[in-house]
Amino acid sequence: MSMTLSLRPIGIIHTPFREPAGTPIQPVYAYGAEGTVEVYDHFAEGLADLEGFERIWLIYVCDRAVDPKMRVVPYRDTRERGLFATRAPARPNPLGLSCVRLLRIEINVLHVGDLDILDGTPLLDIKPYVPAFDSFPEVRGGWLGERNAERIVADERFH
């Protein structure tokens, strides 16, 4: 299929993390790390009603990731795994997905916590986290259930 999809950022994510080394690899390991999501003015009206949600999904571009390989040693393991069985940022379409905590909203700026995202990352979409749609606490978690490595921050391997 030769279709190409062109996307334009709807905002930018400001975080304390300037480089991959030391950046949390997931929101659950981010210990509250706070920052802001700046949504461009003409999209601000779309943020109405978001304040009732405790967590939100951010979908963003992993814009500093290297070209993808189909097998990688992920942060939480010591052996190679298929790329799509990992959350590594270097992917054919480098889309990042993070469930962050929504703290408060000031017009077009969301104050958020539990950030695992590099500073200056382009934002593509915001969706509310809906427990009835998104929470499956009991499902099998594959190799990640084995916890072969306890790493909780990134290094340079995917950037």
Add this chain to the structure above:
Amino acid sequence: MSMTLSLRPIGIIHTPFREPAGTPIQPVYAYGAEGTVEVYDHFAEGLADLEGFERIWLIYVCDRAVDPKMRVVPYRDTRERGLFATRAPARPNPLGLSCVRLLRIEINVLHVGDLDILDGTPLLDIKPYVPAFDSFPEVRGGWLGERNAERIVADERFH
């Protein structure tokens, strides 16, 4: 920001749903609806180790959605809400996010259940569903907690 990101599908999603009317609005309302995710050959190696996961995230293009409006009446409500406080498919970047059930894998074809996706939808990414990263059963769900409309299938409003 004038950056444009070009994405190319990594596969295509085959489902029983040929048109929006009657398509489930979320996997939790899909009552097991089954189909396949065809991943293009050169990405098949990246599917290794995925079979241990009970559910997977599909990120895809809502390629038949209309142009977005910043306020919409969502399927589960009777009044307008800010677009980013909804999961409506008509968005500035029309990215869909569904947590489907992984049934089995045959080389480059994933057999999946709980599909809420239109037939022929272009696939952008697959990520494993990891309960430790993705499951927050107790968080506040905003207006969706009020259940103002019990609709569980789509209509034509966003297509």
